[in-house]
Amino acid sequence: MKVLGVDPGLTRCGVGVVDGAPGRPLRMLGVGVVRTPAEAEIGQRLxxxxxxxxxxxxxxxxxLVAVERVFAQHNVRTxxxxAQASAVAMLCATRRGIPVTLHTPSEVKAAVTGSGRADKAQVTTMVTxxxxxxxPPKPADAADALALAICHIWRGGATDRIAAALAKAPTARREHLR
Amino acid sequence: MKVLGVDPGLTRCGVGVVDGAPGRPLRMLGVGVVRTPAEAEIGQRLxxxxxxxxxxxxxxxxxLVAVERVFAQHNVRTxxxxAQASAVAMLCATRRGIPVTLHTPSEVKAAVTGSGRADKAQVTTMVTxxxxxxxPPKPADAADALALAICHIWRGGATDRIAAALAKAPTARREHLR
Structure with a gap:
């Protein structure tokens, strides 16, 4: 399975492609960052x-495309x-019929380091x-995108089964859990 | 000038098209809502x-496309x-080379009612x-999209001049003002 991980951001959008399957070695196929100038119009940046x-x-x-799930309680400014950069990533994938999965930062950290509270250096070390x-992968801020892809390869099935179960649950509860 | 106003939302995205110029009568060319099912995948909804x-x-x-400016301090849930629906609107317009302007809800209310704190009924009355x-325009939740378009027609020039001035200002100040 080939997964494109996207760590969304307007200024720097990390991208990493990993090929692999649970229980088999992982292979990095590409890593990079899509940058946009801060002084450009928001529409132009998107x-x-x-x-x-x-x-x-x-x-x-x-x-598959794995995108970091954005939470509203983070830095209000960014x-x-x-959220807008992640919308573009989800849209691009869906338009091509490529499935999209969202993973939280702590799911990603836990997948690659064993701890949902690991710091950035630990994630980079384990990704490497x-x-x-x-x-370590360069640019440094693209390590998270690779970690996202690895996270999906390793726990994608589980997340998808949870998502399928939630899709059958009543709406209120589903929204609560999401 | 023909303006498409977009009141962004994942469940209901209000759309209204108004033709006009400052000091001349306004004409509604269309109004409607783009709806997406709450139970669909986020990528599919976008x-x-x-x-x-x-x-x-x-x-x-x-x-021109006028989009409501989204603030992070609003309801964290929605x-x-x-933000994601507004990203799609800005992207669609920019892809076609159509300029995009953002207006805050209070700018829109002030433009059509004279008060930035007007309620929904007042906005609908004035749009009508x-x-x-x-x-009153139907569906009711599309009145805001028409108000956005009217707001741009009436104060678009001013907003654009402010934006141009801000674009020349130092970055920190520009971000503060945005």
Whole structure:
């Protein structure tokens, strides 16, 4: 399974592609960042993100896109841009019929380090180790995107089963859990 | 000037098209709502919004798209969806080279009622009056989209001049003001 992980952001949108399956070695196929200038109009920035992500989708044709789930309680200043960048990522994937899964930051940290409260350095160390890289992935802020992809490969099935169960649950409860 | 107003939302995305110029009568060219089912996947919902907005853009070919500016301090539960729907609207317009302007809810209320603290009924009454409609626009939740379009027609120039001035201001100050 080939997964494109997207760590959404307006200024820097981390992207990482990992190939693998549970119980088998992981392989990094690509890593990078889609950047947009802070001084550009918001519509223009979203368009640049769309164009950047389209290039990644064209090149790697992933089976699935894993996007970091954005929470409103984070930094109010940046959360709107993050939500908007994640919308573009989900839209690009869905438009191509590629399934999208969302993973929370703590799910991602727990998947690669064993702890949902791991720090950034720990995540980078484990991503480097798990992908058997000679050096930490560059740019550094793209390590999270690779971690997202790894997280999906390892726990994607479980998340999907939970999602399927929730889809059958009453709406109020489902919204609460989401 | 033909303006498409978009009141963004994941469940209901209000859309209204108004033609006019400062000092000249306004004319409503269309009003409606793009709806998406709450039980659908988020990616699917964003795609439905994109497809719905594309139809409006195809049909009306507006000169400008006015989108309600989303604030993070609003209802935490719905604000993420609103931010994501607004991202789709800004993306669709920018992709076609159509300029996008953002207006705050209080700018919109002040434009059509004279008060930034007007309630929903007052906005609907004034939208009905200003567009010389026989009855309040239906669906009711699309009145805000028409108000957004009217707001832009009346104060668009001013907002654009402010934006241009801010674009020249130092970054920190610009972010503070935005």
């Amino acid at each position: 368009l640049l993100i769309e164009q950047g992500l389209e290039r990644w989708l064209d090149e790697h044709r992933p089976d 959360v709107m841009g993050t 180790r798990l992908l058997r890289l000679d050096a | 795609l439905l919004i994109e497809q719905g907005l594309e139809r409006w853009l195809d049909e009306h070919r507006p000169d 604000v993420m969806g609103t 009056r200003l567009l010389r409609l026989d009855a």
